[in-house]
């Protein structure tokens with residue numbers, strides 16, 4: 112049965128650095144999924160936020176000669192300010208320094224502690240300060256942390272441990288019996304293969320003697336909570352666990368969106384924490400790949416970290432959202448270059464969609480002064496001019512792909528229909544029909560079908576390009592009073608544009624971008640960077 116309520120989340124972003132392209136992608140993806148589900152009749156709640164505790168924040172604050180809280184306030188604000196820039200419509204923004212969140216972390220810790228799944232023990236191990244965690248020898252690459260490339264230090268201390276090993280078999284079984292729990296499949300397999308090795312218990316505390324910027328353990332005030340144990344709880348503290356209305360309404364109908372580097376805490380720690388605390392397990396984890404810039408993973412040292420605000424400034428919000436969702440196959444890595452953005456904007460947006468929109472409406476002006484004449488049903492039938500079947504196929508394929516987070520395929524279904532309409536114009540050649548009075552009923556029918564097709568396209572692009580959707584609908588005189596989207600059910604019936612409607616001359620939806628200019632500008636930038 113289709114769930115009628117669904118909770119969408121991004122990870123809470125760690126405030127040790129400013130937002131980059133990867134954060135923008137996760138947020139936009141979760142936003143697109145949320146908007147699509149709303150179109151599909153689902154009631155949604157969409158959460159994002161920032162993760163603000165831990166060693167790295169203390170260090171970053173020290174570097175900037177400020178306090179951890181002030182530092183976290185500043186960076187958290189950058190993440191909050193980015194949301195409207197990307198047209199991401201979240202329902203709530205959570206911060207792990209919020210008092211309500213801290214209270215829930217305490218509740219969850221106490222529950223697990225009381226059940227006997229947390230124990231105190233002395234431990235000597237290899238600790239990476241960058242990762243804020245202990246490493247097993249077998250996890251290291253040439254004796255070094257795989258993420259930081261530095262050798263971890265041997266430290267010995269007494270800490271609290273969470274009995275993850277106790278739940279290993281349960282988790283394997285849960286993953287195997289719930290095929291949609293971790294998607295796409297390659298990530299489910301990655302977690303299952305990791306679970307072939309015995310699971311170590313998780314060290315969930317840090318002594319205050321070396322870290323104070325965290326949530327104090329409810330059962331020992333000399334320790335703070337390990338940052339992941341604190342952070343993951345945001346997904347239920349935001350909903351007001353245990354008694355909040357939102358929690359009762361939306362949990363566990365959850366889709367967590369994360370990048371592949373944090374699959375382990377989300378696919379292993381989090382379900383086991385929930386199980387140990389006696390809380391229902393979330394529905395699903397949707398994992399995406401990395402954006403490579405200039406051929407490699409974004410990193411400060413390579414200097415290829417891409418600022419999403421700059422990209423939207425240059426190309427606009429909708430083209431940026433379109434590019435990200437169309438270019439990346441959800442789950443796999445993708446390459447980000449300005450040349451590919453420009454090429455997508457020019458071919459898919461300016462050429463395929465933008466030209467179609469302006470050609471159809473301009474012809475309707477040329478031949479009928481902008482008035483929608485309606486289809487002549489007899490002619491339509493005789494000459495098989497209806498576009499209702501390809502429109503229905505576009506809606507069905509779009510729905511199917513988007514439900515599976517196959518966003519590039521969902522967009523592909525719309526563009527397939529756009530391409531059919533462009534060919535339909537060439538085949539039926541309205542400019543030739545217009546020359547002969549006897550062909551006017553055919554001309555009316557052809558233009559009516561094209562305008563109806565544009566209606567369907569304007570509605571379907573909504574989750575990906577909300578502004579363009581509204582702009583097209585306003586021109587077509589079908590924008591709803593409150594500018595609300597159309598549901599899939601409302602879109603489906605063919606023939607909704609009313610006869611007699613007068614449609615204004617269209618504005619250009621997407622101006623073409625001069626490829627040479629962008630490339631030469633980039634070359635200049637690159638040579639300047641080398642000097």
Ligand SMILES: [Zn+2]
Pocket residue numbers: 239240241242243256257258259260
């Ligand atoms: Zn590390």
